[in-house]
Structure formats: C-alpha cells, structure tokens
Amino acid sequence: MNKAFVKESDNDDEDDGLGPEAVALPAGTKNYITTEGYRRLRAELAHLMNEERPEVVQVVSWAASNGDRSENGDYLYGKKRLREIDRRMRFLTKRLEVAEVVNPATQPNKDQVFFGATVEYCDKAGETFRVTIVGVDEAEPLQGRISWISPVARALLKAHEGDTVTLRTPGGVDELDILEISYPTD
Structure with missing residues (x-):
C-alpha cells in the first residue's frame, strides 16, 4: 500500500494538540488561572506522563514485537494514542509555563467583580444566574464556571453589587443586575 494513504502527518505540531476544547488567549494577555485550576492541570500532566503514556508505550512495544505492523490494530491505535498524549502534554506544559496563578481568596476589593469572583445576577427576563469567573483552561460553562x-x-468585571451592566450579544443587548458578589475563603 502506498505510504501516502496511511501516513498521517510528518508534523505533529500542526495544531499543537490544542483540540477543539482549547481556547486561544488574546494577544498580549496573561494566562490567569486559579490555584485549584493550576493544580488540576498539573495533576493531568503528571497522570499522562507517569501513568497513561508508559502504559500505551508498553502496548505499542508488545504490538510491534508481533511482527507485521501494517495491519496491527493495537500498534496503529497505540501510535495514534501516543501522538495524542504527547500533543496534550506539550499543550499542558506550555500553558503551565505561562500561567499566572491568582488566588481569589486574597482579593482585597471583595465588593467588586474581579477574577475568581462568584457572581449572582439577573437578566432582563428575570432569570437568575450564578457564575464563577475563572481562567480559560478551567472554564466549564454548564457548571457555571x-x-x-x-x-x-x-x-461583569469591575462592577459592584447593585450595579446594572450591559451585555452585548449577537441576539441584542441585555441588562444584567448584579445581586451578589462573593469570593472563596482560604
């Protein structure tokens, strides 16, 4: 079989493993992250490096020793999984290197919305929402992060309790009334 049909790419750094879930940081901004988010990323990197990657390497070595690699599913899948793991490890390493850890509990202006704040607000329709403002690598909108x-x-940033802020969306303009601002405690 022609190599052109089976070879994926010479350059594994093409998309740098960011994947669809990774969010690019705006140019010139820092990668703010909470202490808990930083710990989670470090734990994921350690898990990939110390547990998952060695297991996959072992499977690939075993599969390679079985002979013909061209139709060996364990070998082909294992090599693909190794590329995914390596890509994710590079991504995590780069993000952790440029991360600026912010501890929201030490925020001096607890009456104003800043990074790490949990904000309860109400929109024009009267629907109430509760969100926590976190780093791009730890955002989970469905969980309110x-x-x-x-x-x-x-x-919401820099607003105070009782303020009304304007949110511009593709669907139009909405007014958000800030009901409560809180920060975690150490």
Missing part, C-alpha cells in the same frame, strides 16, 4: 475573556465575564 466561565472564562474571564467570555462576553458575560467582561460585562
């Missing part, structure tokens, strides 16, 4: 670069977070 939004990135500090998201439109909602940008609208």
Whole structure:
C-alpha cells in the first residue's frame, strides 16, 4: 500500500494538540488561572506522563514485537494514542509555563467583580444566574464556571453589587443586575 494513504502527518505540531476544547488567549494577555485550576492541570500532566503514556508505550512495544505492523490494530491505535498524549502534554506544559496563578481568596476589593469572583445576577427576563469567573483552561460553562475573556465575564468585571451592566450579544443587548458578589475563603 502506498505510504501516502496511511501516513498521517510528518508534523505533529500542526495544531499543537490544542483540540477543539482549547481556547486561544488574546494577544498580549496573561494566562490567569486559579490555584485549584493550576493544580488540576498539573495533576493531568503528571497522570499522562507517569501513568497513561508508559502504559500505551508498553502496548505499542508488545504490538510491534508481533511482527507485521501494517495491519496491527493495537500498534496503529497505540501510535495514534501516543501522538495524542504527547500533543496534550506539550499543550499542558506550555500553558503551565505561562500561567499566572491568582488566588481569589486574597482579593482585597471583595465588593467588586474581579477574577475568581462568584457572581449572582439577573437578566432582563428575570432569570437568575450564578457564575464563577475563572481562567480559560478551567472554564466549564454548564457548571457555571466561565472564562474571564467570555462576553458575560467582561460585562461583569469591575462592577459592584447593585450595579446594572450591559451585555452585548449577537441576539441584542441585555441588562444584567448584579445581586451578589462573593469570593472563596482560604
């Protein structure tokens, strides 16, 4: 079989393993992250490096020793999984190197919305939301953890309890009333 049909890419750094879930940081900004988010990324990197990668390497070595590699599913899948793991490890390493850890508990202005704040707000329709503003690598919107670069977070930043802020969306303009601001305690 022609190599052109089976070879994936000479350059594994093409997309740098960011994947669809990775969010690019705006140019000139820092990679803010909470202490808990930093710990989670470090734990993921350690797990990949110390547990998952060695297991896959062992499977690939075993599969390679079985002979013909061209139709060996364990070998082909293992090599693909190794590339994915290595890509994710490079991504995590780069993000951790440039991470600026912020401990929201030490925020002096607890009456104002900053990174790490948990904000309860109400929109024009009267629906109440509770979100925590976190780093781009730890955002989980369905769990109420939004990135500090998201439109909602940008609208809320620097506001005080009782303020009304304007949120511009593709669907139009919305007014958000800030009901409560809180920060975690150490």
